[in-house]
Amino acid sequence: MNTTPTAPRVGVGVIITKDQHVLLMRRRNVHGAETWSTPGGHLDFGESPEQCALREVKEETGLDIDRVAFRAITNDVFTVEGRHYITIWMEGRYNGGEPIRLRPMRRRRSAGFPGTPCPSRCSYRCRIC
Secondary structure, three states: OOOOOOOOEEEEEEEEEEOOEEEEEEEOOOOOOOOEEOOEEEOOOOOOHHHHHHHHHHHHHOOEEEEEEEEEEEEEEEOOOOEEEEEEEEEEEEEEOOOOOOOOOEEEEEEEOOOOOOOOOEOOOOOOO
16 A cells, blocks of 8 residues: 655744744654644645644734735655655734643744844754744
8 A cells, every 4th residue: 555645735834933932842742743833733624724724823923913025935755754845934023921731732832033042953954932
């Protein structure tokens, strides 16, 4: 049986800004485990990237964001994990709530810029901090 994916999945990554900081999460029990990334997830059928960004941020962090805007699209191939994603990068401004760990598979931490180096093991090739 061939387990190689036949087509990439569509993911949405959300860069959450607050003042001069961006929220990063340490990934657990998912592809890219032990690396740092932004909140995000799969685009659901019929959902816009903006709707997905709002939903995933709320589900994963408990935060509210606004001013959600498109930033980039990346083609991300995770060879070791056998996964391929087209990632739509959105940015949103923090608008309330306290970061909490809602999904047990991920643990959140934040890293800021400027002056704070990006964690050495980012999940994606593009550096956001």
